[in-house]
Amino acid sequence: MKKILELIVFRPIGKFSVIHQVVLVTLATLGSIGYYYWQWKQTGTFDGHPPSVSILFVPIYEEILFRGIILGGLLTLFRPRWALVWSSFFFGIWHLKNFPWLSSSEMMHQILYASFIFGPLTAWLAIKYKTIWPGGLLHFVNNIILVPLSAYFLSLLVK
DSSP states (O other): OOHHHHHHHHOBBBTOOOHHHHHHHHHHHHHHHHHHHHHHHHHHSSSSSSHHHIIIIHHHHHHIIIIIIIIHHHHHSOHHHHHHHHHHHHHHHGGGGTTSOOHHHHHHHHHHHHHIIIIHHHHHHHHHTTSHHHHHHHHHHHHIIIHHHHHHHHHOOOO
């Protein structure tokens, strides 16, 4: 339990104090709100999620769950490399929850990306810095910028 709680707290990272990190997470949240509001005004949707989930909670609860609780728990059982691999695998499988609004190719893309790129990167950040918050900020950026871009490029390939 102690390892899990250690990962969830903010810690100074280089020149970024705890205050800097809280401000960045707050700005990322506000940016996410702005992006999803714009998306809703343009299309009437929020990437298939209920608005309250997409706007505020996906990056935060997924980081707490997968890099805080699951990775933290696995670090008590395994060496960091294996904890990273297993938590990333579980993170990829978690994305099966999106089946109602994704095609099978989009679903496979999302699972592979979460399992082999994004999950390992954010797990590595959590292990290296002993906190989930750098990965949390990256998660906001990923969801606002990379998810729409990758969906666009995937749509060009699958026509």
